[in-house]
Amino acid sequence: xxxxxxxxISVKGAxxxxxxxxxxxxxxxxxxxxxxxxxxxxxxxxFDTIYAEGQRRYVESLSAYARQFLGIMDKPDVDxxxxxxxxxxxDQKTVTHNPRSTVGTITEIYDYLRVLFARIGHPHCPNxxxxxxxxxxxxxxxxxxxxxxxxxxxxxxxxxxxQLLSPVVRNRKGEFRDLFENLISKGFRKARIDTKEFDLDPxxxxxxxxxxxxxxxxxxxxxxxKDTKDEIYISNLQTRLTTAVEQSTNLSDGLVLLTIEKAEHxxxxxxxxxxCNLSLPEIEPRMFSFNSPLGACSECxxxxxxxxxxxxxxxxxxxxxxxxxxxxxxxxFHQTTWYMRLVKTVAITENINIDKQxxxxxxxxxxLLLNGNEKTYRVEGKNRFGRDTAIYETWHGLxxxxxxxxxxxxxxSYEIQKYMREETCxxxxxxxxxxxxxxxxxxxxxCWTFLFDDLPSGKNTFRRRTAxxxxxxxxxxxxxxxxVCP
Numbered sequence: 251x252x253x254x255x256x257x258x259i260s261v262k263g264a265x266x267x268x269x270x271x272x273x274x275x276x277x278x279x280x281x282x283x284x285x286x287x288x289x290x291x292x293x294x295x296x297f298d299t300i301y302a303e304g305q306r307r308y309v310e311s312l313s314a315y316a317r318q319f320l321g322i323m324d325k326p327d328v329d330x331x332x333x334x335x336x337x338x339x340x341d342q343k344t345v346t347h348n349p350r351s352t353v354g355t356i357t358e359i360y361d362y363l364r365v366l367f368a369r370i371g372h373p374h375c376p377n378x379x380x381x382x383x384x385x386x387x388x389x390x391x392x393x394x395x396x397x398x399x400x401x402x403x404x405x406x407x408x409x410x411x412x413q414l415l416s417p418v419v420r421n422r423k424g425e426f427r428d429l430f431e432n433l434i435s436k437g438f439r440k441a442r443i444d445t446k447e448f449d450l451d452p453x454x455x456x457x458x459x460x461x462x463x464x465x466x467x468x469x470x471x472x473x474x475x476k477d478t479k480d481e482i483y484i485s486n487l488q489t490r491l492t493t494a495v496e497q498s499t500n501l502s503d504g505l506v507l508l509t510i511e512k513a514e515h516x517x518x519x520x521x522x523x524x525x526c527n528l529s530l531p532e533i534e535p536r537m538f539s540f541n542s543p544l545g546a547c548s549e550c551x552x553x554x555x556x557x558x559x560x561x562x563x564x565x566x567x568x569x570x571x572x573x574x575x576x577x578x579x580x581x582x583f584h585q586t587t588w589y590m591r592l593v594k595t596v597a598i599t600e601n602i603n604i605d606k607q608x609x610x611x612x613x614x615x616x617x618l619l620l621n622g623n624e625k626t627y628r629v630e631g632k633n634r635f636g637r638d639t640a641i642y643e644t645w646h647g648l649x650x651x652x653x654x655x656x657x658x659x660x661x662x663s664y665e666i667q668k669y670m671r672e673e674t675c676x677x678x679x680x681x682x683x684x685x686x687x688x689x690x691x692x693x694x695x696x697c698w699t700f701l702f703d704d705l706p707s708g709k710n711t712f713r714r715r716t717a718x719x720x721x722x723x724x725x726x727x728x729x730x731x732x733x734v735c736p
Contacts, residue, residue, distance in 0.1 A: 256333035263329030304337030567609035622647030
């Protein structure tokens with residue numbers, strides 16, 4: 251015979267924490283809310299009594315083998331609880347006020363969208379807007395020879411050094427000791443690590459928590475312009491480049507880096523623009539993340555806003571420069587630092603009266619003080635040994651010098667922060683992505699603009715682009731446009 255259904259959770263004699271022998275009946279299949287002032291026992295009743303007892307009973311019903319992994323909770327201080335089912339609790343999560351966090355990153359929805367865009371997006375050239383496609387080894391070699399001929403024609407006398415590198419690591423954390431041992435076993439001897447040249451050695455010590463870029467030297471040779479007129483030489487060069495490109499693409503998953511003098515050209519078996527000679531690596535999820543160096547604006551570091559010095563906060567119009575009118579330097583007249591000497595030298599050379607009220611300065615004089623003129627001045631004075639000396643300094647302006655000092659201290663200078671304000675990043679206009687960001691399209695729309703849709707619009711866009719035709723999801727090689735999706 252079935253036991254009668256209990257339609258309520260009955261709690262009697264609850265004394266957990268600050269509960270005072272509470273008796274309560276909570277109806278089932280209802281949305282029940284506990285309210286009260288802080289310390290009245292809401293959490294003690296909900297979490298520490300009802301949830302704790304329900305979880306304890308559930309764990310006790312399992313086998314001894316399962317209980318050793320879960321552990322048994324202590325029985326709450328209560329006389330009786332009836333009508334209790336296995337329970338779950340959803341704890342309150344304190345949202346951190348991190349400027350990098352958005353609704354998408356906190357809920358982790360953005361992680362799924364980044365994977366989606368990296369798999370079905372069609373990359374397009376940011377310059378000519380055409381779709382970027384893959385390059386073969388022969389096409390890469392042909393473009394390298396074209397670039398070499400162009401560079402040599404600009405200077406037909408001196409020999410030019412050509413180097414081919416393989417970018418095996420791009421902005422990744424780690425020590426990479428196994429990688430170095432593997433490269434040495436394959437016969438490679440030199441690498442460029444974080445823009446510095448090293449001889450490959452298993453003992454190279456890299457900081458594990460820092461991000462590194464490692465390029466392996468594949469081949470290096472020197473040639474002059476007259477060599478490009480020799481067909482036999484070009485044929486041999488083509489064979490040599492083909493071998494080097496194949497080695498590089500095998501090491502770095504399709505990437506080749508050409509350096510000629512100070513110029514660098516990246517080629518990829520994955521994507522390349524035939525018009526602009528723009529080549530990029532395989533599209534990956536972190537390229538869509540503004541919390542990654544690959545997907546973040548270089549100016550605001552993916553935050554969308556920057557701190558800039560407010561010129562209106564630097565000058566007191568009612569005082570002269572000698573009276574402390576430059577607010578960051580109120581003791582201007584008494585200070586004898588080289589920077590103060592530079593300011594005085596600029597004022598004297600440019601005929602700015604330092605005893606005149608700043609409100610009487612012309613706009614040109616204020617502009618010169620705040621933003622500089624990039625001129626170099628001879629600054630004279632005594633050094634720390636008391637000897638007369640002179641240095642040459644370029645005047646960048648009060649605002650730019652304060653910004654430089656602020657960022658050199660990584661934003662920890664409270665005194666300078668008083669003269670700064672937060673404003674939208676001038677480079678990315680608040681979009682957080684780099685200005686050189688590779689446009690990636692999904693159907694006929696941009697992946698990036700989809701992220702800025704409101705929820706109803708984004709939901710309709712997602713349904714329209716996926717439900718009409720599944721071809722755009724299965725098209726993993728990005729070889730053609732999906733002409734069905736709107």
